[in-house]
Amino acid sequence: xxxxxxxxxxxxxxxxxxxxxxxxxxxxxxxxxxxxxxxxxxxxxxxxxxxxxxxxxxxxxxxxxxxxxxxxxxxxxxxxxxxxxxxxxxxxxxxxxxxxxxxxxxxxxxxx
Amino acid sequence: xxxxxxxxxxxxxxxxxxxxxxxxxxxxxxxxxxxxxxxxxxxxxxxxxxxxxxxxxxxxxxxxxxxxxxxxxxxxxxxxxxxxxxxxxxxxxxxxxxxxxxxxxxxxxxxx
Numbered sequence: 365x366x367x368x369x370x371x372x373x374x375x376x377x378x379x380x381x382x383x384x385x386x387x388x389x390x391x392x393x394x395x396x397x398x399x400x401x402x403x404x405x406x407x408x409x410x411x412x413x414x415x416x417x418x419x420x421x422x423x424x425x426x427x428x429x430x431x432x433x434x435x436x437x438x439x440x441x442x443x444x445x446x447x448x449x450x451x452x453x454x455x456x457x458x459x460x461x462x463x464x465x466x467x468x469x470x471x472x473x474x475x476x
Numbered sequence: 477x478x479x480x481x482x483x484x485x486x487x488x489x490x491x492x493x494x495x496x497x498x499x500x501x502x503x504x505x506x507x508x509x510x511x512x513x514x515x516x517x518x519x520x521x522x523x524x525x526x527x528x529x530x531x532x533x534x535x536x537x538x539x540x541x542x543x544x545x546x547x548x549x550x551x552x553x554x555x556x557x558x559x560x561x562x563x564x565x566x567x568x569x570x571x572x573x574x575x576x577x578x579x580x581x582x583x584x585x586x587x588x
Contacts, residue, residue: 397576404485406565406580407520422575454519458576462508462569464522465576 367391370455370468377475383442385471387455394460396438398422398430400451401470407454413438414460445475480568482579489556490587496552497582499566503547507571511540511551514563514581523551523564556586 371386389396395414399407399422409422411430419430427449431439438457442449452472456465481500489495501509508527514520524533529544537554553560563581 399578404580406482407567407578409575409577412575420575423577456576462525462527464510464525465512465520465567467519467521469519 368455368457368466368468370453370471372471373469375471375473377442377445377473379446379475381442381445381475383445383473383475385440385442385453385455385473387438387440387457387468388436389438389457389466390436391457391459391466392435393457393463393466394435395458396432397456397458397465398428398438398440399454399456400424401454402451410440445473447475449473450475480566480577480579482564482566482582484582485580486583486585488585488587491557493556493586494552494554495556495584496550497564497584499549499551499579501547501549501566501568502570503545505570506544506547506568508569509542509544509549510567510569510576511549512565512567514565516562520565553584556584558586558588560584561586 368389397412398410413419413432429441455468458465511523512520524540526542531542539552542549563583565581567576567578
């Protein structure tokens with residue numbers, strides 16, 4: 365079974381904390397993505413990566429950074445968590461060339 | 477920011493009804509259009525990947541069409557069943573990009 369695994373299903377953090385969300389895929393995919401999902405807004409792209417050590421900003425990168433040191437792992441970092449970053453975060457991966465996305469099960473992050 | 481728009485935002489139908497949704501996207505720089513189904517408490521799963529103008533895809537009672545010149549795709553569900561209740565998302569990929577931009581989705585509820 366192919367898999368995209370996100371490290372935590374639920375996470376509660378305090379304002380100002382540094383938060384790491386980890387995502388690992390076992391399909392040797394080149395592309396990896398981080399989205400957040402908020403009611404009525406659908407999936408909004410935060411960052412994506414099309415190769416190791418490569419990263420591109422999506423539509424809402426402010427307050428986030430990413431790291432891709434290995435092909436299978438794509439980390440999302442909240443440098444200083446804020447309450448408006450409370451959301452569901454979804455990681456996805458795909459092969460190069462427009463292949464379908466495979467999603468992780470999501471991390472529901474609450475920032476208090 | 478690329479505009480990918482879906483309509484309607486939500487839809488309630490009776491079991492057995494046929495229904496359809498619309499996804500509109502930029503007609504220039506087109507590379508691929510995806511449809512996903514997202515059931516509550518699960519991860520989004522790919523339904524179709526469409527790349528050619530005039531493409532028609534079918535999977536059981538669900539089908540999709542693609543018009544890249546005018547920038548729209550339709551998703552059809554024939555004889556809706558309660559298990560079809562989900563949010564249906566479309567996603568656009570541009571030719572020079574590796575990113576996927578999603579619409580806000582159409583939330584379908586099928587009443588028995």
